[in-house]
Amino acid sequence: MRRFSVWIGLGCLIPLLALAATPRANRLADHPSPYLSMHGQDPVHWQTWGPAAWDAARRENKLLFVSSGYYACHWCHVMQRESYRNPEIARLLNENFIPVKVDRELQPALDARLIAFVERLQGQAGWPLNVFITPEGYPLVGTVYLPPDRFGELLRELARQWQESGEEMAALARAAGQSMAPGPLALPAAPPPDLGKRYAHGLRKQTWELADEMAGGFGEQSKFPSVPQLRVLLAEQVRAPDERLRHFLQLTLERMASQGLRDHLGGGFFRYTVDPLWQIPHFEKMLYDNAQLASLYLQAATVLDTPAHVTVARETLDFVLRELAVDGGGYAASLSAIDAAGVEGGYYLWRPEELARLLTPDELAVVRRHWGLEGAPELEAGFHLRVVSPLAEVARELKMPLATARQRLASARRKLLAARAQRNLPRDDKVITAWNGLLLSALARASRLPDSQAYREAGQRLHDFLLARLWQDGRLVRARAGGRIVGEAGIEDYAYAVDGLRDWYATTGAEDAGKRIRPLLERAWTDFYGPDGWRLSRESWLKFGAGEPVLSDDVMPSPSARLLAVTLSLEKGGERAALARRLLAAGQDIVEEAPFWYATHIDTVRRFLP
Known part of the structure; x- marks a missing residue:
């Protein structure tokens, strides 16, 4: 609100x-x-x-x-x-x-x-x-x-x-x-030298202006995951290691995973928290968040050498595969914040008397300390689970072996999950092309893990669904719902579908994925790039705003940056590659005014401009 x-x-x-x-x-x-x-x-x-x-x-x-x-x-x-x-x-x-x-x-x-x-x-x-x-x-x-x-x-x-x-x-x-209507897009003849380094300096500077170095994340009120920015900052940490940045990234990822943004029973992340300490979320779960966060934690596990982040990513994907899968291989858009009784978060919250009825005293002793379930619930409908004390600390406090504490926590989780399964949470079954493209990228990355057969099989089914059900008459569709095509695809659908297919092809060598990348990319250029820059859709009756020289990150990465990255990874020379490089240098005043919101564009400049 x-x-x-x-x-x-x-x-x-x-x-x-x-x-x-x-x-x-x-x-x-x-x-x-x-x-x-x-x-x-x-x-x-x-x-x-x-x-x-x-x-x-x-x-x-x-x-x-x-x-x-x-x-x-x-x-x-x-x-x-x-x-x-x-x-x-x-x-x-x-x-x-x-x-x-x-x-x-x-x-x-x-x-x-x-x-x-x-x-x-x-x-x-x-x-x-x-x-x-x-x-x-x-x-x-x-x-x-x-x-x-x-x-x-x-x-x-x-x-x-x-x-x-x-x-x-x-x-x-x-x-x-x-x-406010933009004029024709003016492109530089050639990118200026050291543009990427200049952008990166501005990005780091604005990152520290916005960063909460005490609690992780960005801002001082509500906290969002800011995945596009975190992914680019991880890439910057590889390019130019910095201990302050490493500490901040580790803190942010740990707080998002351990506190109220994450579902500690069923896996997966909520959209954002209403407070700056990551305690209380708005309880909707979105496919686009969870697909991106799974990729983010897998990337972080490599960059920061933190195997625990692989567990977070696996549990996030397991949630998606278990609770968002629809018939045919695609994945639903979201789970509602409001349960069937009309209570926000009611599906996820626990009253003290419920916990006492469902768990043994020994199990309750562990989860009370681990999840901070002592005193009165912070919400009217009950406790929201989040890690307050590490399990090793709980075991020491209760004078029990860590293995025993783990067993009791695992038993409590099974019982609470079984009880929660009896509740009803509405789901939005729309299968949205863009968001499923993001998930295909995450499954491609996860398919490289040990014991990843489930992710590889899910990715193949999603790949087949995208090509058979979300591609019609030479174009992508925005979504399928109720067995019907709904909506016309926009630039983000093409950008993330192309990205997903490219990642799947790179991981599996799937010929169908490889064959569709260039036609999709060509359609995206034809439909969404013009004399005034990048457009979000092919046409609009709304007479406000039009083309942009560069599209910003939002909760998802800049689709123009994604399309430019795929173009330059495929085209090493020729007119299209030259245009793509000039577009990477377009809109410099916009990018330098707010580099944090153009992180994906900056990352693409760093990758493809000398």
Whole structure:
């Protein structure tokens, strides 16, 4: 949840009188996306993003209300319960706006542009993300979660002002949007000397400005894994070893693995913690996080010589294979933060009386000390498990052999897992191409481990699924859900699928993977690179933002950097390789202003420019 934001440059919110509204109904009940279908019983007349919604907005001269979220999002569920099922708010939306619901996991390019709009105004954004857009396609006002009284007030005020001053509002939104449109991309004739070293210096400098050297990770409030940055910092540690950086990386990886970000029963990581000490997470589990974190811990085990990180990676992949696998070889998008009873984290939390009933006194003595289950639970629904005392310390305190403590902890875990299996946790079964590409890369790396047959078999099934089910008529699709293709693939789908297939081919020599890499790469260049730079999607009705000289890291790595890396690993000469090298030197002012957010691009520069 982030704060409310408005396009302040519009001043007083300022349309032609609306034409008579065409009767509409909620169109989401049968949608294959679990996030969209869960809104199918709302009294709001939700439409899907597409030409029909735009035609209605233009015909009736109404603002589109575009609400973007995802199935595992806690505050999305809260806003649905409080506002979208509220009859009065539904009436305001239905009468005055064209309400459009977007699954951000199916429309990542649209969501990214809306996020950029809100962030440009307020410096931060989040989900649920709600943006009012003019019939021409220019964003006007943006909000995130609002309580129902404030949300209703906003709807009334916007409807009134659009009725009174819509032409002026539309003109101001148009002018503001056009002023931010990029011009043609200017590429340097040749990369400047030592660009990579200059970038790396800036990256390290900003890393130390953001790093929490006491608790690990970055920032002073919520803590996210920041996998793209950590992977690049591990690569930098190989290039230029530094004891301070080594200590910070080890601290961060240890804290993420031992504290509340990780599920200590079933394996896998949650999306982020709400506090700076990694204690209490928002409880959604995302495929993209766990695929990347498995790769990260395997990389760290090699760079930092820490075999314990291999165990973390294995347990993360075991969770994915056990709990996210769908029929046919693909993997589901996420597990919800909210259990079947509507309790955030309820699936993972334990009341003291449950622990006492399920475990023997000897087992309870070990887990209380190891997981810090003494005193009152920190959350209303119960204890969240995290390592408070190392097991060796617990064994000494209880005056027992370490082997006995391990046996009792293992027995307690089995019992708690069996009890947790009786609970119900909703799953979003969408199989998203980009995220499955990230997982294929992780399985390729894991397939090189000893005793890795399960990972190799899972990787082969995923490889076959990607080529047979996510590739249609010469193009990738965004996802499959409910047996149907949903969404058009964007640049991240191509980038991570190409990366995954390349990694799988390098590990296994699979001919099918090798044959598909170049056609996918060519399609990506054709669809997502143009005179204004890199685009997130082939087309958009939204008239805000366009091409970028370089794409930043987000929770996943820069897709443009990934595509450039694969291009230069395959093309040693020729026009495409020359263009790729020039693109690595593009956008230098952007990269040097915020190098931490362009870590993957910087790493690619370090790898491929002299």
